[in-house]
Amino acid sequence: MKNVFKRSLAVVVLSIATLATVSAKDFYMYVKKVDNRTVDLVIERSNQPVDISFVDASGMILYSYSYKTLPTSIKRYNFKDLPNGTYYFTVESDTKVERIPVVFNENETVINSEKKETTYKPHFRVDGDIVSLNLLNIDESVVEIKVFDQSSNSLVHQEKLQGKKSIGKRFDFSSVNDHRVYRLEVTHLGNTYYKTVSL
Numbered sequence: 001m002k003n004v005f006k007r008s009l010a011v012v013v014l015s016i017a018t019l020a021t022v023s024a025k026d027f028y029m030y031v032k033k034v035d036n037r038t039v040d041l042v043i044e045r046s047n048q049p050v051d052i053s054f055v056d057a058s059g060m061i062l063y064s065y066s067y068k069t070l071p072t073s074i075k076r077y078n079f080k081d082l083p084n085g086t087y088y089f090t091v092e093s094d095t096k097v098e099r100i101p102v103v104f105n106e107n108e109t110v111i112n113s114e115k116k117e118t119t120y121k122p123h124f125r126v127d128g129d130i131v132s133l134n135l136l137n138i139d140e141s142v143v144e145i146k147v148f149d150q151s152s153n154s155l156v157h158q159e160k161l162q163g164k165k166s167i168g169k170r171f172d173f174s175s176v177n178d179h180r181v182y183r184l185e186v187t188h189l190g191n192t193y194y195k196t197v198s199l
Contacts (some may be wrong), residue, residue, distance in 0.1 A: 001143070004032060011102070012037075012109075013113070014097070015044050016106070017042070023046070025120060026045065026069050026093070026095055026096060027043050027044065027045050027091065027096075027098075028043070028044045028045055028089045028098075029041065029042065029043045029044070029098045029100070030042050030113060030116075031081040031089055031094065031100050031111050032111065033111055034076065035107045035109075035111055036076045036107060036108060037078060037079045037082070037104060037108075037109060037123055037169060038076065038077070038079070038080075038131045039076070039077055039079070039102060039111070040074050040075070040076050041074070041075045041076075041077065041089055041091075041185060042046070042073060042074050042108055043070060043075075044073055044091075047069075047070045048093050048094060048095075049067060049069070049093065049094070050066075050067055050070065050092065050093050050095075051064065051065070051066045051067075051090075051091070051101065052066075052067070052087055052089070052090070052091050053065075053090045053092075054077070054087060054088070054090075055087065055088050055090065056085065056086075056087055057085060057086045057087070057088075058126070061078075062082075062087070064071065065090070066072075067154070069199045071123055071165065074076075075105065078148075078189045081083065082104060083104075084104050084105055084106060085104060086101055086103050087103075087104065088100065088101050088102070089102060089103050092160055094121065094198070095120065095121055096119060096120045096121055097117075097118070097119045097121070097191075098116065098119075099116065099117045099119075099120050100112065100113060100114070100115070100116045100166070101117070101119075102108065106147070114193060118138065119188070119189050119191065120135060120136040120137070120186070121135075121193055122134065122135040122167075122186045122193050122195075123135070124184065124195040124197075126197055128174075129172060129173045129174040129199055130170060130171070130172055130173070130174075131167045131170070131171045131173065131182075131184065131195075132168070132169070132170050132171075132196055133145070133167070133170075133171070133184065133195075134166070134167065134168050134184065135166075135167040135168075135188065136151060136165070136166060137164060137165055137166065137167050139144075139189075140162065140163050140164060140165055141162065141189055142160055142161070142162045142188075143160070143161045143162070143167050143187070143188045144158070144159070144160045144161075144185075144187040144188075145158070145161070145169060145184070145185070145186055146187075147157050147171065147182055147183070147184055147185075148183045148184075148185070149180060149181075149182060150180070150181035150182060150183050150196065151180060154184065156182075157171075172194060173197075173199045176199060179198075179199070180198075181196060181197070181198045181199075182197050182199065183195070183196050184196075184197070
């Protein structure tokens with residue numbers, strides 16, 4: 001185990017900070033009230049597949065659907081049969097997740113747009129023996145990065161980064177002589193993203 005760890009430390013030879021930019025194809029979503037218990041979900045600039053879900057405060061999914069292409073930018077929902085409480089619209093693409101809380105009271109619907117949460121997903125790029133990772137980290141929260149040797153499931157690299165709006169890492173696997181498969185794990189805001197590379 002110690003030999004594997006020592007050898008693998010040479011795998012991560014370059015760490016760079018790069019400016020992550022929001023792609024022009026990123027969607028933007030908002031919710032507007034039509035009347036009590038009827039709301040419109042508006043998704044602008046979505047030219048990529050998206051997953052839409054509506055969940056309650058405990059995380060139970062009440063509605064979900066995946067679209068390769070949205071037929072329209074506005075979808076209307078009527079929730080007249082739902083009990084009072086806080087619910088969440090979540091829209092997810094390959095690049096990010098946006099979530100807006102909606103509160104149903106006895107006689108009104110409150111859209112908490114100011115509490116909208118946007119989480120960007122990490123972007124991985126493989127170029128020969130080089131694996132690059134970029135992540136837009138607007139709130140400068142903690143990002144944990146782990147690299148595992150998939151064949152032995154052994155941890156070969158681990159670090160935590162915080163206080164940066166843009167995370168950029170480059171992993172150079174050129175010193176690995178034998179064919180190996182590695183798994184990169186990035187944990188950010190309670191979500192873990194995986195990338196497996198065969199080198």
